[in-house]
Amino acid sequence: MKASLSNSELILNADGSIYHLNLLPEDLANSIITVGDPERVSEVSKHFDSIELKKGKREFVTHTGTYAHKRITVISTGIGTDNIDIVFNELDALANIDFVSREIKFKKKQLSFIRIGTSGSIQPDIPVDSFLISSSGIGFDNLLHFYEHGHIKNHELESALTSYLGWADHNIHPYFVDFDESLAKIFESNRIRYGVTVTNSGFYGPQGRTLRLAPSIQDFNDKLAGFSHKNTRITNLEMETAGIYGLAKLLGHRAVSLNAILANRATGEFSKQGHKTVEELIKYTLSAIANSDLT
């Protein structure tokens, strides 16, 4: 017999929508763009040919519409993998749990997630205003540690990085998860490079930034930048990708993260045209989706 999820586990609002996102199952397209900044949602949907719905609650703003005959949902996650836990569990519930019987559906739907985010490079040769596809996400947060996840990790790279860093005494246990290669192919061109992205649990200390507080690990970014294993090096830092890759893979979905590089931490630069660069990445992403087999 199938288990019915209780009211405290699958939480629905009075109108039948899912607790934090305020969405109904029919509100969701199969292709989903995630962005961190709620204001970036309309920067994406302003390009749509039509918008069928706009909903939101807290930092989770959602627009669903059509672009070049593709139905697309764009949703903001806010900042951090704690929010990724909420967004990805609730989006998967919309697709794969029957809200009437409260049972997990036998036939699962696979969603395609494309993150359009901003990020800081730690390599001097990756300039501000460039674009980067994360071929892996390395979680310096703790989200994946709360789920059984041994089967979806890149064990070889995780072990190599863990022994190189030797930061277990700092309670740092990075998890390493790869992108969905078939989804990433859609976004390949000579305008965008591949890299490996660290997902941090903060923007300042956890990304090696020092304003007034002393860091617990000296030369944090230099140490990350110096990692090398079979042609793999770490390229950039942000705050969501590893959590997205981990939860998407665990739930049977596809995910790829596209980064607009706004900071170069090695050279101390920050983009003077961040809005334009993000706008260009949005147009680049939508054009690639238009020319893809995504439905």
Ligand SMILES: O=P(O)(O)O[C@H]1O[C@H](CO)[C@@H](O)[C@H]1O
């Ligand atoms: O621009 P977004 O998508 O929010 O991404 C980056 O920007 C935020 C920090 O400024 C973090 O969320 C980081 O991951």
Ligand SMILES: O=c1cc[nH]c(=O)[nH]1
């Ligand atoms: O340096 C940066 C720039 C954007 N987003 C981040 O998380 N870090």
